[in-house]
Amino acid sequence: MGILSDKLSAVKPSQTKAMTELAETMRAAGKSIITLSQGEPDFDTPQHICQAAIAAIQAGHTRYTSVAGITPLREAIVEKFRRENNLTYTIDQITVGCGAKQLLFSALMASLDEGDEVLFPTPCWVSYPEMVKLTGGIPVAIPTSVDNGFILGPDELRAALNENSKWLMLNSPSNPTGAVYTASDLQALAEVLRDFPRVWILSDDIYEHLVYGDVEFATMAAVAPDLAERTLTVNGVSKAYAMTGWRVGYAGGPLELIKAMNTVQGQSTSHTCSVSQYAAVTALNGDQSFIDEFRAAFSTRRDAMVKQVNAIPGLSCDTPDGAFYVFADCRELLGKATPGGSVLSTDMDFAMYLMESAGVAVVPGSGFLADGFIRISYAASEDDLTRAIAAIHAAVVQLTEATS
Template identity: 50%
Template structure:
């Protein structure tokens, strides 16, 4: 009899973390590798946020806090939602966890019963289906291909809703595609969900501040008729370059927030007290750098999209947000790499690209859509120029 639980056997390790780790190992072995797999801003955490953490340490703010967040951080989160999203919450509707991933995991563990269904639009962030499976639920994958801009078609959505549907997950801007739902898109989805009041919505807004060309961010909790069924997750990782600080948060119905706190009380207890103090400064301090960094990401996006679309066999949509592109490599299927291996799938493509050119990207099938690959352009323009040259040379070498 195996010591490992049956629920753990249902899931796989995170493919994005695996690619990043593989790139690290190759670099450590002296190989010239450019990693385009990690969803992590290359900018440093701003100094005012670092100073808030140092002050917290010097002030002895190093003890346990309330399980699901300090009063100061919860207050800053309430103010953030009011100021930026015109959403009114009270502090007992806020939960803080050790990263956005932790908050979503807690929400699934706190609400799903065996067999409950969660609609997961694909391409999806790699962890959504596995979190649902770990909690005993059933991920229902709804494919959204490039013809619809990798976004949900509201008419199709209705076909996926059953009496067992408990959640739908919305992620805008999207990881892995960068697709963004406009206010009009959200309202069309809301019109369907309004008819099914047993379905809750988990809105993953972690890339809220990484949008381009005046795109106006809108989140589904802003639809009044749905607000009581929405858990809105956000965090400081992407906008404030605080991935390692591990602070995510959510706002939503009191009963769900209370249930999440109960789970957290028996698992991790509170997030780092020092990171929470830093997050208060992140949300309450200057926001000037956010727009500048988004402009820098936009410049990189424009370069990468143009470079990829100039390569025979690759097609790439121009995303409105996040720092990813999700190009198609379908035009390269059936070709052979320099070692004589046939490219039969996107996994073959990314493995051969890494082995032959030292470029680490993630296969689209890891995100639920075969025939694509994800590039994170959250790295220097110098790295991106080298990487695009190498991808172009690699693709030309296929025959």
């Protein structure tokens, strides 16, 4: 009998992390690999935020904090939600955790009983189904298609809901597709959710600031204020402020749920790092102008990537409205043979071929519950992106029809 619980044996490790780690192993073995599998900005954390952290250490802010987070940070979050999202929370309706990831986990842990179903549109972030399994719920994928821009429609939602449904998890802009829900997309879903009062909405807004062109970000609690009493809005500083390693996420929602999430966190990690919390205060209250600079750089890279990916025979993608990924359809390439004679049967085979032959790490779509796609991150330097796309192009044109 092994040591692992039945619950854990059903849980898969993250494929994005696995691809990035494999790239690192190959690099350590002397192979040149360009990593386009990562989910983090390639920019450095802005200097004024780093300085705030140094000042916090020097001021002795190095001890335990309250579970929900230091008061100045929760005040800054109340103000952020008011300023940017038109959402009103009191300070005790806010909690801070070790990244948005921990808050999603705590919310599920605090609310799921056996048999409860958690719905999410797919393609979805790799962690959603696994977190649901870990916290004792049943993950329910609602497939969306490339033809409707990977946006979940009201009829598909209605068809998936039943008396066991507990949560609908929405992520906009989406990882991995970059799809952004407009206010009217959310209104249409809200209309359905009003008929299912038991269902809560988990809005994962972590890519909020990464929307391009004239696309506008929208979030459920603001679009449908009558649903705010059963909506948890989750966000964090990782993506917008290039602070992935600092591990600061936050959530606003109904008091009863926030208190229960604090109990989960209080009995596990206690709170996120005190120094990181002070840095996050400066991030949220300080100068925001660099976000526009990040956004402009991502937008230029996105346009270049979309053009170059579509120029590769057998690969295609639409222009995503947000986040920093293109989700490319590789179905035409499946079934083809590599110069070494092996047949690419799955998106995983294709991703491994790109790693070995092109020296580029991408993530197979199956990790996001979407077979036949690859996710390419453009959170990398323009030079790396140009070299990577040229190498992918060269590897793809070497594929031939497989002889049966």
